[in-house]
Amino acid sequence: MKTCKKLYFTAPEQVEVQEEKLPDLAPGQILVQTDLSAISPGTEMLVYRGEFPRDQPVDTCIPGLEGDFHYPLAYGYACAGHVIELGPGVDPGWLGRLVLSFQPHTTHFVTTPDSLHVIPEGLSAETAVFLPNMETAVNLVQDAAPILGERALVLGQGIVGLLTSALLVEFPLEALVTCDRYPLRRQASTVLGLTASLDPDAADYFEQARVLLKGGADLTLELSGSPSALDHAIQLTAFSGRIVIGSWYGEKVTTVDLGGRFHRSRIKLISSQVSSIAPDLSGRWDKTRRFEVAWAALERILPEKWITHRFSLGQAAEAYHLLDKKPQEVIQVIFTYP
Numbered sequence: 001m002k003t004c005k006k007l008y009f010t011a012p013e014q015v016e017v018q019e020e021k022l023p024d025l026a027p028g029q030i031l032v033q034t035d036l037s038a039i040s041p042g043t044e045m046l047v048y049r050g051e052f053p054r055d056q057p058v059d060t061c062i063p064g065l066e067g068d069f070h071y072p073l074a075y076g077y078a079c080a081g082h083v084i085e086l087g088p089g090v091d092p093g094w095l096g097r098l099v100l101s102f103q104p105h106t107t108h109f110v111t112t113p114d115s116l117h118v119i120p121e122g123l124s125a126e127t128a129v130f131l132p133n134m135e136t137a138v139n140l141v142q143d144a145a146p147i148l149g150e151r152a153l154v155l156g157q158g159i160v161g162l163l164t165s166a167l168l169v170e171f172p173l174e175a176l177v178t179c180d181r182y183p184l185r186r187q188a189s190t191v192l193g194l195t196a197s198l199d200p201d202a203a204d205y206f207e208q209a210r211v212l213l214k215g216g217a218d219l220t221l222e223l224s225g226s227p228s229a230l231d232h233a234i235q236l237t238a239f240s241g242r243i244v245i246g247s248w249y250g251e252k253v254t255t256v257d258l259g260g261r262f263h264r265s266r267i268k269l270i271s272s273q274v275s276s277i278a279p280d281l282s283g284r285w286d287k288t289r290r291f292e293v294a295w296a297a298l299e300r301i302l303p304e305k306w307i308t309h310r311f312s313l314g315q316a317a318e319a320y321h322l323l324d325k326k327p328q329e330v331i332q333v334i335f336t337y338p
Contacts, residue, residue, distance in 0.1 A: 001021060008073065026088075036080045076104040102115070130332075166192055179197065179209070184328060200229075209236050210236065218241050220243045222245045226247070226252075237267050239267075242267070243267060319333050
C-alpha cells in the first residue's frame with residue numbers, strides 16, 4: 001500500500017502532517033514524488049490565521065484544490081517533483097520527468113498529465129516553484145498595462161510584489177518606486193535597480209514618495225495584503241491614474257476614504273486576479289500563452305535568490321509560526337522532501 005504525507009490546516013494557527021493512502025493508478029494517471037513545494041505566504045497566511053471567506057470555493061480553476069474553505073484544509077499550489085510511476089495508457093516518456101503542479105503540500109500526489117507543467121531544460125525545481133506566483137505577477141503587469149515614461153508605485157514587496165517589480169523594471173518607466181515596512185524586503189527590491197524602495201512607516205514617507213513620483217503615480221499596484229494600504233494608494237496616485245489591486249484580503253475589512261481626494265481625481269480601481277484572463281486580452285491570450293511568458297520570466301529573473309528559509313514538511317508548524325510572528329525575517333519559504 002502506497003501512502004503520502006500531506007499538510008493540513010486544522011484550525012487557526014494549527015497545522016498537521018497526516019499520512020494518507022494513495023489510490024491505485026487508474027488509466028491515464030501519474031504518480032509524482034515531490035522534491036520541493038513553496039509556501040505562498042499571502043494566501044496561505046489567510047488560511048493559517050482563519051481569515052479566509054467561508055462562502056467561497058477554494059479554487060475552481062485548480063483541480064487539486066476542490067471544495068470549500070473550511071478546516072481541515074489541504075492547501076498550497078506549488079509542488080515540483082519527479083514522475084515515478086505511470087498508470088495504464090500513459091506515454092512512457094513521462095517517467096522521470098521533472099514537473100510542476102498546482103498541488104497542496106504533500107510528499108506524493110496522483111494526477112493526470114494535463115495538470116502537469118514540464119519544467120524547462122536548465123531550470124531547477126527551486127526556480128520552478130515560483131511559477132504560480134510568477135504567473136500572478138505577469139497577470140498583474142498585463143492588467144496594469146504600463147505606458148512608456150509612466151511613474152509607477154508598488155505597495156508591498158513580498159514575493160508577488162518582488163516578482164512584479166522585477167517585471168516592471170524591464171519597462172521604460174520614468175520612475176518605479178516600491179514600499180514595504182520590512183528592511184529585508186526593501187533591500188531585495190532596491191537590488192532590482194528601481195528608483196527607490198521606501199518605508200511606509202517613516203514620518204516623511206508621503207513626502208518622499210511624492211518627490212520621487214513628481215507629485216503622484218500614474219500607475220499604482222497594491223500588493224501588500226493590507227486593505228488600509230488602499231488609502232495610501234489613493235493618496236499617492238495622480239489625477240486619472242490607475243490602481244491595480246492584486247491583494248486578496250480574505251475577511252479582513254477596513255474603511256477606505258473615497259470622500260476626499262478620490263472623489264475628484266478620476267482614479268480607476270482595477271481588480272486583478274490570476275484565475276482568469278482580462279477580457280480585453282482573452283481574444284488573443286489564454287493560460288498556455290501566459291504560462292510561456294511566466295517561464296521565460298523565471299529564466300531571466302531567477303527568483304530562487306529570494307528563498308530565505310527551507311524546512312522539512314515535518315517542520316511545517318515552525319515554518320508557519322515564523323511567517324506569522326516574524327515576517328520581517330522572511331521572503332520565501334520552501335518545504336524540502338527527502
